[in-house]
Amino acid sequence: MHASQSWRELVESHQWRVGNLEGVVGKAFPPALKAGPVLSFEEDAFASVARWVNVFGLANNHCCDCGEEGLVATMSSIEVHGGRSFGAGTNMEEAWRPLDLESCRIVAVAEHEFGKAEDRRFGIATTESELRLFDTIREGAQSGRQVIVYAHGGSEMLPFPPPYLRERYRLWIRLGARAVVGHHPHVAQGFEYYEGGLICYSLGNAFFPHPRWVSNRLAMASLAVSFDPGRDSFSVFPIYADYHGNIGLARPETLASEILRSNELISDQVALSERYCEASARLFENWYRDFLxxxxxxxxxxxxxxxxxxxxxxxxxxxxxxxxxxxxPLEYAMRQSGDFWSLDKDSNERNARDSSETLSGDSVFEQVARRFESEGRLRMASFPFEEDDVLEDSQHAIVLCEAREKPSVVSKIPGLWIQRKDDLWEWINAPYKVEIGANRMVPGWCRTNRDTLDAASIDSWRSSFSEEGVSRILAEHVLEHLEDEDLAKCLVCASIFLKPGGVFRIAVPDAAHPSAFYRELCKPEGSDPGSEDHKQFFDLGFMIKVASRAGFQVEPLEWWSSEGFHKAKWANDWETGRIERSSDHYAGRLRYSHDLWAKLVDTTPANLRQEYSTHGVSFTSLVVDLRKPE
Known part of the structure; x- marks a missing residue:
């Protein structure tokens, strides 16, 4: 965790620094059986966090990821680093014990997923024990303490709270809580003052180095809440926090529009319900496809x-x-239920039929699946599956797989690629769109990385694709990692496998960027994490030179020159190839941080500094489309 000077000053001005610890400290513990990822921290990583946080809330859906052993070890590590914890324990009494700090009483509680504490079972305090929470709030308020509920819940990635949470948190204020401070959605969700109390629906991320959040526009824009018990006053500070562990106070203007938009929704019940309905319809097919x-x-x-x-x-x-x-026990429950449930052959076949129905949004797939079913050929496969597991005829191929792994490019099937997306499969018709060096799943694109495709090897391309069988290739901040020879081979391979008129969209650090600070970060063996492996530093002239050798026509989309920043009219979307580190979508620390923004501007020639505000840019890339001639 790398703290800026502004963050240091803010934190050091507070006696108690409270944070939600979303995971287990230590890597040596076996994972518990649960849904979702298992999160754990190396001791060194936790030590860097414990330097700035001395009170840890543990009521969340990850502190029990490694069972009681992992929870106890985590609580012990917190104590070793001089911190205190609350919200979890070896039994319900410990989990519900509030933390009294001066005149404040803080109680931690989480929506129940896994790990609820019982009388004789370790775990966390959850909202299922609703009356216990109500009593804790009332008793604290009646004793003269200022009660703060530290709440874990809500919908991930939405920049506004669900309506039910708005009503729940308001009820807690009416019961006597001075504030409700929320977390879990990983993005800030706005705040409001209600009947004299503060409700901050979600703080967002402070230190969460997980690649899932790199491309999320709001994931690095978070909030911190300060409370002065003596003055009985709250302050809300915008902060930035990125994938590399950098944290600091944010430039308020970069957050104001998003936070104000969320605050407006919170105050308008009708508008909030409408937005929630829209989000539910949109996300249902991605998050809850088991229930389609x-x-x-x-x-x-x-x-x-x-x-x-x-x-x-x-x-x-x-x-x-x-x-x-x-x-x-599971066995006892199944024995008592008689023929209500079974795990025999009939049940496996029923599961396969259910899986085919789950995927029935594709009418072609549905027809083929039902034909295979009528022929008695439909069955479940385990990953890695064998060739015999693939059901295919002259036009179609189907695999039903119950594996938990997420393989990228799995196998080449004539006419189709099979790609894993969450717990389902996606069938992508030729000609294919291929992303090189991808850490994200994008509908309609074949995700590849160095384990599944060597972009500089024609044999590797041939093992997956046919010549002129690809319509688009996307590589964001990949080519700068290639040596000269591999760079040339990569471009030649792309030219061979793209169909005529096909496009290779490339984004790389821009060597013509006017900020010396930017160039120091991005140059070969630069100071930014990941730049130590950079082999190339492209400006537009160099890109045109190397791309032309492979027979491409170069269409510049975004670039710097000595005259300033240039941007063509282009579609920066998922359909054509979305570039995150661009003028449209960049949401990193150079945009949000006071300190880093100042370095960016101060190291830019005076005659070009106005370009940042004129075009609304900070960190940009050299972005080009390389088009294969018809």
């Missing part, structure tokens, strides 16, 4: 089970038993 209904009647039945308290509680209890979470 076949038709309206099926949707009604699923809704009945989710909406009705009695059904929802029974389903949750039964699933908890079957995964072995509760005391009731």
């Amino acid at each position: 209904p076949r038709d309206p009647r099926h949707a009604a039945r699923l809704l009945h089970y989710f909406r009705c308290d009695a059904h929802r509680a029974m389903v949750a209890q039964a699933l908890s038993q079957r995964m072995g979470e509760t005391k009731e």
Whole structure:
């Protein structure tokens, strides 16, 4: 964790620095059975955080990722570093014990996913114990303490809170809480003052070095809340925090529009509900595809089970038993249920049929899947699957796979690529769109990395693609890592496998950027993490030179010259190849940090400094489209 001077000054002015610790300290513990990723920190990484945080909230969905052993070790590490923890423990009494700091009482609570503490079971304080939370708030307020609820919940990646959370947090204020401070969504969700109390729905990320958030526009724009008990006053500070662990106070103007937009939604119940409905419809197919209904009647039945308290509680209890979470053994539950549930051959076939129905959004796939089913050929496969597991005819190929791994490019099937997307598969028709060096899954694109495609090897390309069988190639900040010979080979391979008129979109650090600070970060063996492996530093002239040798026509999209910043009219979207480190989408620390912004501007010649505000840019890339002639 690398703290800027502005962050140091803010933190050191506070006696108590509270943070949500989202994971287990230590890497030696076996993971618990649960949904979602298992998060853990190396001791050194935790030590860098403990330098700035001395009170850790543990009521979240990851502190029990490695069972009781991992939780106890985490609490011990916090103590070793001179910190205090709350919100979790070896039993319910410990988990619900509030933390009294001077005249404040802080209580941590989380929405229940996995790891709820019981009377004789380790875990976290959860909102399922609603009355206990109400009593804790009331008792603290009646004793004269200023109660702060430190709450873990809400919808990930949405820049506004769900309506149910707005009502829940407001209720806690009415019960006597002085403030509710939320976290979990990984992005800031706005704040409001309600009946004299502060509600901050989500702070966002402070230190969360996970590549999933690199491309998210809001993931590095976060909030910090300061409370002065003596003056009974709150302050909210915008901060930036990036993938590399850099943190500092943000330039307020970079956050103001987003935060104000969220605040406006919070104050308008109708608008908030409308936006939430829109987001639910959009995200349902990505996040909850296991529950995609076949038709309206099926949707009604699923809704009945989710909406009705009695059904929802029974389903949750039964699933908890079957995964072995509760005391009731799975075997006993299955034995008592008779023929209500079985794990025999019939059940496996039923699971395969359910999987085919889940994927029924593709009408062509649905027809083929049902034909294979009628022929008795439909079955589940395990990864890595064998060639015999692939069901194919002259035009189609299908694999139903229950593996948890996320392979990138799996196998070449005539006419189709099979690509894993979350828990499902995506079938991409030729000609293909290929992203090189990708850490993201983008619908319609074949994601590759150095393990699945050597971009400088024609044999590697041939093992996956046919010549002129690719319509688009995308490489964002990849080519600067190639030596001269591999760079030339990569461009030649791209020219061979692109169809006539196909496009190779490239983004690389721009050697013509006017800021000496930027160039120091990005040059070969530069000071920015990752730049130590840079072999090339492109300006537009050099890019034209090397691309022309491979037969490409060069179409500049964004670039710097001695005259300033230039931008052509181009589509920077998922369909044509989205570039994150660009004028449209860059959301990194050079945009948000006071200190780094000053370095960027101060090391730029005076006659070009106005370019940043004129074009709204900071960190940019040299972006070009290389087009293969028709």
